[in-house]
Amino acid sequence: MAETTAFELVTPARVMMAVDASMVVIPGSLGLFGAMPRHAPTISTLQRGVVEVYVNGNVNSRIMVDGGIADVTEDKCVILAERAVTLDNTNRSDIESQRQTADTNGNTRELEFLDAVLAAL
Amino acid sequence: MANLKDLKNRIRSVKSTQKITSAMKMVAAAKLRRAQDNAEAARPYAARMSAIINSLASKASPETAPTMLVGTGAEQRILLVVLSADRGLCGGFNGSIIRATRREVERLKGEGKTVDLLMVGRKAKDALKRELGDLIVDSREGIQGTAVSFADIDSIADVIRARLENGELDRCLILYNRFISAITQEVTLSSLIPVEVVETEAADEDSASSAPYEYEPDEATVLEDLLPRNLSTQIYTAILESSASELAARMTAMDNATRNAGDLIDRLTMEYNRRRQAAITTELIEIISGAEAL
Numbered sequence: 351m352a353e354t355t356a357f358e359l360v361t362p363a364r365v366m367m368a369v370d371a372s373m374v375v376i377p378g379s380l381g382l383f384g385a386m387p388r389h390a391p392t393i394s395t396l397q398r399g400v401v402e403v404y405v406n407g408n409v410n411s412r413i414m415v416d417g418g419i420a421d422v423t424e425d426k427c428v429i430l431a432e433r434a435v436t437l438d439n440t441n442r443s444d445i446e447s448q449r450q451t452a453d454t455n456g457n458t459r460e461l462e463f464l465d466a467v468l469a470a471l
Numbered sequence: 472m473a474n475l476k477d478l479k480n481r482i483r484s485v486k487s488t489q490k491i492t493s494a495m496k497m498v499a500a501a502k503l504r505r506a507q508d509n510a511e512a513a514r515p516y517a518a519r520m521s522a523i524i525n526s527l528a529s530k531a532s533p534e535t536a537p538t539m540l541v542g543t544g545a546e547q548r549i550l551l552v553v554l555s556a557d558r559g560l561c562g563g564f565n566g567s568i569i570r571a572t573r574r575e576v577e578r579l580k581g582e583g584k585t586v587d588l589l590m591v592g593r594k595a596k597d598a599l600k601r602e603l604g605d606l607i608v609d610s611r612e613g614i615q616g617t618a619v620s621f622a623d624i625d626s627i628a629d630v631i632r633a634r635l636e637n638g639e640l641d642r643c644l645i646l647y648n649r650f651i652s653a654i655t656q657e658v659t660l661s662s663l664i665p666v667e668v669v670e671t672e673a674a675d676e677d678s679a680s681s682a683p684y685e686y687e688p689d690e691a692t693v694l695e696d697l698l699p700r701n702l703s704t705q706i707y708t709a710i711l712e713s714s715a716s717e718l719a720a721r722m723t724a725m726d727n728a729t730r731n732a733g734d735l736i737d738r739l740t741m742e743y744n745r746r747r748q749a750a751i752t753t754e755l756i757e758i759i760s761g762a763e764a765l
Contacts, residue, residue: 379692392685
């Protein structure tokens with residue numbers, strides 16, 4: 351079995367995902383970068399974008415994050431994000447109803463983020 | 472002197488009180504489970520965040536570091552964020568926070584500092600409005616329980632950030648009940664600005680064993696991005712801890728109240744029976760002595 355990096359996506363509410371990935375594509379603020387095993391230790395800020403998790407060479411899951419920070423070491427890849435929505439088997443109408451709530455609460459950041467999620471779905 | 476009817480009413484009223492307190496206890500216990508899970512689920516995020524901050528903070532020089540990390544250097548204006556509950560009936564929960572606030576304000580004033588208060592939760596605000604009302608700069612309600620959203624937290628963090636930028640605060644402290652166990656909560660004072668840098672041995676080992684980090688775009692930008700997030704995270708975890716503590720305190724208080732009501736019911740029932748028998752005896756004596764007189 352090929353080498354893997356221990357990927358974790360942590361939001362304030364919970365550890366959203368923890369898998370051993372062969373590569374993670376991260377939307378860094380200086381552009382996309384792929385974190386593979388034995389990547390140089392890096393701390394990078396993120397921009398709003400999609401994190402792609404590759405397991406055994408295939409995209410296993412895609413997660414939309416609204417900025418955050420990535421802590422990559424040789425065998426670990428930890429992403430801290432305040433807002434994150436997984437794009438696999440997510441119901442469009444769920445997001446739309448969340449968007450409605452954000453709209454009524456006047457929560458513009460949440461609104462923009464959910465719009466981006468809808469666009470990426 | 473209470474007669475039989477009064478006693479009976481009294482017993483009935485205590486019984487209904489007992490029903491209410493035992494229901495509140497159950498509700499608090501069920502919610503506590505959820506709040507505790509929430510508080511525990513939030514820990515990994517906060518722990519990782521402070522690990523990154525720690526490693527960055529050890530590199531930053533005090534002169535160039537952002538004020539959010541090291542404070543303004545002066546210690547004159549202090550903002551104290553106080554977390555209490557919106558509702559009462561939770562034992563010493565609010566009382567201990569109020570007492571601690573009063574003590575802390577007095578201590579800081581004694582040192583000649585200017586203190587501002589930001590009250591989260593209705594109870595402490597109401598209790599301190601009279602004596603410390605002019606110190607309260609802002610207050611929030613309804614941010615607690617099992618559904619705390621990050622947007623609520625941001626509204627608190629924004630106040631702190633704005634005051635820092637306007638030069639209206641040098642230090643920011645937060646006072647809350649830390650959840651230790653269902654029976655113990657501890658009033659805790661911790662510092663939001665400057666950030667508390669914990670030098671742990673584990674962290675030292677970590678940095679020694681692994682290669683130095685690369686920062687993208689660069690250390691200062693990462694730190695600038697991270698510090699506001701860290702502020703929100705600190706507040707968020709404190710609020711979750713405080714909510715769990717509130718529910719735990721309520722559960723314990725209501726458990727005691729239920730037990731006390733039980734004791735009271737026993738005593739009143741005993742008294743009631745004694746009176747009833749005394750009344751019967753008196754009646755019997757009256758009848759017998761009446762019959763004997765014939």
